[in-house]
Amino acid sequence: EIVLTQSPATLSLSPGERATLSCGASQSISNFLAWYQQEPGQAPTLVIYDASNRATGIPARFSGSGSGTDFTLTISSLEPEDFAVYYCQQRSTWPYTFGQGTKLEIK
Amino acid sequence: EVQLFESGGGLVQPGGSLRLSCAASGFTFGSFALNWVRQAPGKGLEWVSTISGSGGSTYYADSVKGRFTISRDNSKNTLFLQMNSLRAEDSAVYYCAKSGVTLFGVITFWGQGTTVTVSS
Numbered sequence: 001e002i003v004l005t006q007s008p009a010t011l012s013l014s015p016g017e018r019a020t021l022s023c024g025a026s027q028s029i030s031n032f033l034a035w036y037q038q039e040p041g042q043a044p045t046l047v048i049y050d051a052s053n054r055a056t057g058i059p060a061r062f063s064g065s066g067s068g069t070d071f072t073l074t075i076s077s078l079e080p081e082d083f084a085v086y087y088c089q090q091r092s093t094w095p096y097t098f099g100q101g102t103k104l105e106i107k
Numbered sequence: 108e109v110q111l112f113e114s115g116g117g118l119v120q121p122g123g124s125l126r127l128s129c130a131a132s133g134f135t136f137g138s139f140a141l142n143w144v145r146q147a148p149g150k151g152l153e154w155v156s157t158i159s160g161s162g163g164s165t166y167y168a169d170s171v172k173g174r175f176t177i178s179r180d181n182s183k184n185t186l187f188l189q190m191n192s193l194r195a196e197d198s199a200v201y202y203c204a205k206s207g208v209t210l211f212g213v214i215t216f217w218g219q220g221t222t223v224t225v226s227s
Contacts, residue, residue: 001169034213036152043202043217044152049210087152091212095168098152 002026004088004099012107019075021102023088028068032092035064035073038101039084047086048073080106109133109216111203116221123193127221129186129203137161137181140206142214143188145199145223155201156188157212171197193225 003026013019023033031051036044046055048064051071061076075082083106088099115127129141143155156177157166165177176189186203200220207215 032212036214038152043219044214045217046213046215049207049213049215055215089152089154089214091210094166096154096157096212098154101151 001095002029002090002093002097004090004097006086006088006099006102008102009100010103010105012105013078014107015078015080017078019073019078019082019104021073021086021104023066023071023073023099025069025071025090029090029092031067032090033064033066033071034089034091036087036089037082037084038087044087075104078104109205111205111216111218113201113203113218113221116201116223118224118226119193120227121194121225123225124189124191125193125223127188127190127201127203127223129188129218131184131186131203131205134205136179136184138208140211141179141186142204142206143177143186144202144204144214144217145197146202146220147196147199150199153199157206158186159211190223193223195225197223198225199223 005024007022033051035048038044052064063074065072085101085103087101110132112130142157158177174192178187202220203218204214205216
């Protein structure tokens with residue numbers, strides 16, 4: 001099973017700041033990595049797929065990068081609605097797995 | 108508009124069974140792989156099972172293999188998850204989730220979830 005490790009566990013920033021979230025895979029997953037956002041009490045929503053492709057309706061301030069084992073989700077200038085938990089997920093090999101999540105909180 | 112509506116959750120004793128359903132609308136049901144993903148209280152996401160559009164291929168997490176069965180009825184636009192031999196660690200919100208048409212393994216839309224509680 002491929003293990004995804006996200007860092008940091010919690011990221012405290014202010015609106016307008018830049019957020020950088022990391023996801024590391026235990027083995028190469030090419031670019032088969034997605035990022036999801038989950039607000040409290042809500043279902044997740046897709047943000048990025050295949051490492052760098054924004055999902056429909058996702059603002060341009062969200063960007064993804066990486067390949068192989070190291071991936072990054074960047075939010076260029078935080079808006080109040082961006083504060084949530086973010087999960088990475090790989091679809092390279094079954095069983096598909098998620099990272100443990102990064103909580104992005106308001107400082 | 109895509110809609111996924113889960114039902115069938117509830118309280119069940121350890122060793123018991125439940126059958127979850129997911130009624131879908133707003134897309135060509137048989138063209139898309141569907142998935143169940145769960146989230147234990149206060150925990151992260153766990154991919155449980157996937158079924159191809161035709162229903163001919165199914166996949167299970169090791170934690171549920173041999174106990175859960177995923178199926179679909181393409182004539183009724185409905186996805187199912189039969190859960191047997193339930194354990195306390197199966198307690199979670201279960202999400203029905205749709206993959207992209209060319210993005211097998213990417214969840215492009217999630218239902219709102221149904222809660223399963225396994226407790227005596």
